Amino acid sequence: MSKKERQQKLLQTIDGNPFVTDRELTRQLKVSIQTIRLDRLELGIPELRERMKLMAEHSYDQVRSLPPDEIVGDIVDLQLDKSGISIFEIREEHVFSRNGIARGHYVFAQANSLAVAVINDEIALTASADIRFVRMVRLGEKCIAKAQVRSLAGRGGKAEVDVFTYVVEELVFQGHFVVYRSAVEE
Amino acid sequence: MSKKERQQKLLQTIDGNPFVTDRELTRQLKVSIQTIRLDRLELGIPELRERMKLMAEHSYDQVRSLPPDEIVGDIVDLQLDKSGISIFEIREEHVFSRNGIARGHYVFAQANSLAVAVINDEIALTASADIRFVRMVRLGEKCIAKAQVRSLAGRGGKAEVDVFTYVVEELVFQGHFVVYRSAVEE
DNA sequence: TACATATTAGTACCTGGTTCTAAAATGAAA
DNA sequence: TTTCATTTTAGAACCAGGTACTAATATGTA
Incomplete structure (x- = not known):
């Protein structure tokens, strides 16, 4: 599998399950954890905790900014x-x-x-x-x-x-x- | 401030801003970090990361709607x-x-x-x-x-x-x- | 004064990373 | 085949934001 293919697969995997750790990714993609991390760096994918934080903030903001009659989320x-x-x-x-x-x-x-x-x-x-x-x-x-x-x-x-x-x-x-x-x- | 009052304030603070760290709480409640952690333990409030994870999962599960397939199965x-x-x-x-x-x-x-x-x-x-x-x-x-x-x-x-x-x-x-x-x- | 409860302190350890350096493997051109 | 760049892997130090545990010190109260 080429680097491009692997990074493509990485994107898909994380997109399909954003709660995946780098360690789990090594098992799925059969490369070392360093490679996973280089790939994430190149692709601009933040670490697991950051991803969860972003999701949490996003949903929090949504529920917070409750627009009474406007249709948003x-x-x-x-x-x-x-x-x-x-x-x-x-x-x-x-x-x-x-x-x-x-x-x-x-x-x-x-x-x-x-x-x-x-x-x-x-x-x-x-x-x-x-x-x-x-x-x-x-x-x-x-x-x-x-x-x-x-x-x-x-x-x-x-x-x-x-x-x-x-x-x-x-x-x-x-x-x-x-x-x-x-x-x-x- | 009594223990009860402090724990009440702790609940309110975390409820008002779930993204607060224990360290930030010590500054607001003027007690040691150990006290904050004992309080969280007693009140059953998970740590910051766990809180974010729960929020993220909650919203993620919610957001996932059905695939735009004509027929499921x-x-x-x-x-x-x-x-x-x-x-x-x-x-x-x-x-x-x-x-x-x-x-x-x-x-x-x-x-x-x-x-x-x-x-x-x-x-x-x-x-x-x-x-x-x-x-x-x-x-x-x-x-x-x-x-x-x-x-x-x-x-x-x-x-x-x-x-x-x-x-x-x-x-x-x-x-x-x-x-x-x-x-x-x- | 004695005792229980509450608070603080400190250490070891955990996950899931980042950052950095450096070695090894791989591939392609000369 | 040698040379060089790219890619991959390894390892160590360090970080945040904790948990778990032990132990000492305050504080209130009977």
């Missing part, structure tokens, strides 16, 4: 174990090309992500869900999902989260999620 | 209006970085895609669904989703599709989908 408001709001714009790649209607799983994914994000626990996984697609969502529409934590069992229990998704003022989706939460590491 | 068998089988392998990009467990919406997306694909109609949209994540799916596992059409109203009506997803022989997901079908172009 994904999660615009998050009160752990209480509520959250996320915004998702339906684009080309989310719709059936035939009719411009959003595929259900994108609308679900937004709600599911939010339901999981709002639960303040190391591990939060969806256990079950009861969902209803109230009306079709079309290309270009902005889905505003609002989550409310309804009940919250102690650590290691289950939480119930209701999510309502609106386009402007109109309800397009509703879901009742049971989220499994646990601090255990299995 | 490979459909390997399809008998329109009857049944279908799709295979989907859980890879890096589908799991929570922290624990390698698949995000629920991918498993849902596979089932949803299949439920829609199995309906032989110009437009087929998910109307509602009742789903259950039976067990967690892990990195590298192959999900085999099997769909069965249960009932089929005439054109313009609703169809009911059951999807069961397995890893090897083990059931990991089950869902009952109500799919809206229509030849109308609205």
Whole structure:
């Protein structure tokens, strides 16, 4: 493998998983750790901790600068174990090309992500869900999902989260999620 | 200032700025660094790097939405209006970085895609669904989703599709989908 | 005065690096 | 084949921001 190829692969790998350490990269690319570090230097890729810091700052800024009605990012408001709001714009790649209607799983994914994000626990996984697609969502529409934590069992229990998704003022989706939460590491 | 008061202030300070180091905290609270660390220990506040890592993972997991693929999973068998089988392998990009467990919406997306694909109609949209994540799916596992059409109203009506997803022989997901079908172009 | 609690000090050690120097391997041109 | 540049590897010193542990000293209070 040439240097160019390796650096290409390095970029891809780190892009696919930014939490990878140099040591893990040596195993994947079969070169010494010094080479990895020279490559990162040449490519301008910061070290793991710096990458995590940048991501953390970015998300922190996002949640901080909560623009009341402006549409910017994904999660615009998050009160752990209480509520959250996320915004998702339906684009080309989310719709059936035939009719411009959003595929259900994108609308679900937004709600599911939010339901999981709002639960303040190391591990939060969806256990079950009861969902209803109230009306079709079309290309270009902005889905505003609002989550409310309804009940919250102690650590290691289950939480119930209701999510309502609106386009402007109109309800397009509703879901009742049971989220499994646990601090255990299995 | 009492211990309680100080710990209260510590919580507030870190909450207000999670990127603060212990050294900076000593300056603000006028106690030794050991006291700061004992306080963090008692309050269960992780160290700066761990805090940043958690934030980064949280936002990263959140940001990762579904791939812009038309259909999630490979459909390997399809008998329109009857049944279908799709295979989907859980890879890096589908799991929570922290624990390698698949995000629920991918498993849902596979089932949803299949439920829609199995309906032989110009437009087929998910109307509602009742789903259950039976067990967690892990990195590298192959999900085999099997769909069965249960009932089929005439054109313009609703169809009911059951999807069961397995890893090897083990059931990991089950869902009952109500799919809206229509030849109308609205 | 005695005792418990709280605080401070100091050391060894950890991860995941940076920075620097230097040796070895590899490849291509003369 | 020799020569030279590039590439790769190695190793040591050092860094931030900690943890874990031991031990000494303050401080309040009964």
